[in-house]
Amino acid sequence: MPEGDTVYLTAKNLAAVMDGQTLTRCDLRVPKFATVDLSGDVVDGVVPRGKHLLMRVGEYTIHSHLKMEGSWHLYREGSRWRRPEWQARAVLGVEGWTAVGFSLGMLEVVPRDEEESVVRYLGPDLLGPDWDASLALTNLLVDPTREVGLALLDQRNLAGLGNVYRSELCFLRGVLPTRPVGEVEQPEKLIDLAKRLIEANKDRAERSTTGVLRGEADWVYRREGKPCLRCGTTIERGQLGDTELELRDTYWCPRCQT
């Protein structure tokens, strides 16, 4: 599940190889941008914004979002791709390397001076230079009746959290994801913990919220039917969303969380 930390590390890895390099190949496999060819232009930064990735090339920005299944891979010239060709949505080459965006949830090209408009709606970015914990808290509480599990995922409140972190954060703070956010005690601690967890994970490929990298890396996420690591009660799974179309799985311990 891609979250803000995944996008942060992806941007860092892409930048390490592509920044300052001239694109030798630009193959965007989405109908609207299939004819856009930025080859010959120079990559001038790869920037994460919450869960969005902005790759600046010449006068343009290639904006992508990993959504549920997306990933960017880097391949040395001639090496075999680890995901099937038909899943590739973007194939970008620089000398010696190919960057492939697989199953991207969204891909668009915008003029660079309009780049801000595509991410303007985002709240403070947990891993961004604009991080502002007090603004994130104010945003989180803007609708006190909203379920905390939904408020945490709303990128307008704070940017970078996905389904793994919202389940884990609610567990660690002992609140059910369905609890109205206005009833959460010391909600600033939820924000602080989100920041600490995502910072701790941003430079490693495998995420862990328990501190264990091999084995039980999560307290509740995808652990339905298994015993709670803290109290032994069976972990439950349900769905939470603003609309039926946006329902996402969520996990909790019915004893540790109230």
Ligand SMILES: [Zn+2]
């Ligand atoms: Zn428990």
